[in-house]
Amino acid sequence: MQKPTAPLLSVETALAQIFDEIIPTTAQEIVSVTESFKRILAEEIISPINVPSYDNSAMDGYALLGKDLPEDGTVTLNLIGSSFAGTPFKGRVEAGESVRIMTGAKIPDGADTVIMQEKATPDGDKTVSFSSADNHRAGENVRFAGEDMKTGEAVLQPGKVLGAAELGMIASLGYGEIAVKKRIKIAFFSTGDELCSAGEELGDGQIYDSNRYTVFSMLSELGVELIDLGIIRDQRDLIEQAFLDAAAQADVVITSGGVSVGDADFVKETLDKLGNINFWRIAMKPGKPLAFGKINDAWFFGLPGNPVSAMVTFLQFARPAINHLAGKEQSRPFRIPIRCANKLKKRPGRLEFQRGILETADNGEQVVRGAGAQGSHILRSMSIADCFIVLPEDNSGVEAGEMVEVEPF
Numbered sequence: 383m384q385k386p387t388a389p390l391l392s393v394e395t396a397l398a399q400i401f402d403e404i405i406p407t408t409a410q411e412i413v414s415v416t417e418s419f420k421r422i423l424a425e426e427i428i429s430p431i432n433v434p435s436y437d438n439s440a441m442d443g444y445a446l447l448g449k450d451l452p453e454d455g456t457v458t459l460n461l462i463g464s465s466f467a468g469t470p471f472k473g474r475v476e477a478g479e480s481v482r483i484m485t486g487a488k489i490p491d492g493a494d495t496v497i498m499q500e501k502a503t504p505d506g507d508k509t510v511s512f513s514s515a516d517n518h519r520a521g522e523n524v525r526f527a528g529e530d531m532k533t534g535e536a537v538l539q540p541g542k543v544l545g546a547a548e549l550g551m552i553a554s555l556g557y558g559e560i561a562v563k564k565r566i567k568i569a570f571f572s573t574g575d576e577l578c579s580a581g582e583e584l585g586d587g588q589i590y591d592s593n594r595y596t597v598f599s600m601l602s603e604l605g606v607e608l609i610d611l612g613i614i615r616d617q618r619d620l621i622e623q624a625f626l627d628a629a630a631q632a633d634v635v636i637t638s639g640g641v642s643v644g645d646a647d648f649v650k651e652t653l654d655k656l657g658n659i660n661f662w663r664i665a666m667k668p669g670k671p672l673a674f675g676k677i678n679d680a681w682f683f684g685l686p687g688n689p690v691s692a693m694v695t696f697l698q699f700a701r702p703a704i705n706h707l708a709g710k711e712q713s714r715p716f717r718i719p720i721r722c723a724n725k726l727k728k729r730p731g732r733l734e735f736q737r738g739i740l741e742t743a744d745n746g747e748q749v750v751r752g753a754g755a756q757g758s759h760i761l762r763s764m765s766i767a768d769c770f771i772v773l774p775e776d777n778s779g780v781e782a783g784e785m786v787e788v789e790p791f
């Protein structure tokens with residue numbers, strides 16, 4: 383166990399240790415394409431066909447041979463039939479001939495060019511004329527077989543979260559079912575004698591539990607299975623039972639409260655006894671205390687009790703860790719340099735996640751502004767804000783007009 387006097391651990395070091403220890407799940411299941419929405423792909427998707435599967439028209443117009451187009455003046459071609467989407471023209475187009483064609487319809491054999499109907503002058507259904515004044519180009523308006531996806535091409539990789547475009551791609555390849563990662567199960571609860579559940583009467587010295595609702599919401603966005611174990615009181619036997627129950631049911635256990643140095647409750651004591659857990663003091667603000675480790679076979683994250691600290695540590699540590707365990711492809715946090723419109727106070731030593739509001743300045747420039755009171759108990763700052771202003775450990779404050787980095791929510 384880390385002593386209260388131990389040096390602060392950098393955010394990067396803690397994250398690296400978490401990623402080192404957690405091995406992504408290999409458990410998978412087969413689901414239908416619609417059931418795969420928002421799930422994590424477990425297999426490489428290889429295209430078994432060309433998409434589109436044949437050369438087809440990008441326009442409503444006339445299919446013909448590019449070499450028939452006039453360099454000067456006008457040419458008139460014989461109309462020999464039509465090609466509709468789903469009902470292709472059966473014959474072959476020869477020099478001097480043209481076929482009426484619709485968008486998505488198969489390009490008839492022999493033809494290599496489609497002229498849009500706005501640049502054609504038909505004479506009944508017998509002939510059609512084209513003028514060099516319209517600047518036609520041989521080969522135009524043809525969509526080629528395999529232009530989107532080619533037979534044998536790997537088009538999606540394991541770890542991809544399947545959204546609208548991916549479901550469309552998978553369906554257009556003709557797959558009815560695919561392999562996705564099994565959902566991770568997560569049990570969560572709040573600890574503390576002072577806590578009262580929303581909807582109940584507040585006693586003297588009590589506060590409402592907000593962390594269970596923020597944690598629930600942030601977990602819900604990850605597509606995991608949730609087990610809400612409520613509030614656990616500061617009693618040795620209750621806490622021990624709660625941790626053991628949670629670990630038996632879930633792949634990950636997340637709690638808030640009771641992990642700060644000098645806490646009077648039994649959370650740390652119990653965790654020390656039950657599991658293999660690091661109690662870290664992280665060089666970040668808000669959210670200095672963070673517990674990470676294992677209780678039996680379940681991963682454990684003990685978030686700090688203060689509501690903003692709980693959210694920030696969840697977003698910076700638990701979320702990437704859960705995504706990693708779930709087998710999701712991950713990118714580094716997306717940070718954007720931007721001018722800060724006001725002065726920000728900060729002491730060097732810890733990486734700070736101040737809450738910020740993105741806005742457009744009078745001169746039209748995109749800027750960020752601090753979201754006011756930054757206390758780790760001011761949950762409203764998370765609601766007002768739409769980004770974190772990320773200030774490095776050694777930063778000692780920001781003057782109005784200086785550049786900073788933001789992480790949009």
Ligand code: AMP
Nearest residue numbers: 572591592593639640641642686687688
């Ligand atoms: P702790 O980490 O248990 O020492 O708690 C730190 C602060 O966060 C204290 O002011 C607690 O009352 C508060 N707190 C702990 N858990 C919650 C919770 N679930 N919801 C709201 N505030 C909490």
Ligand code: MG
Nearest residue numbers: 573574639640
């Ligand atoms: Mg507590």
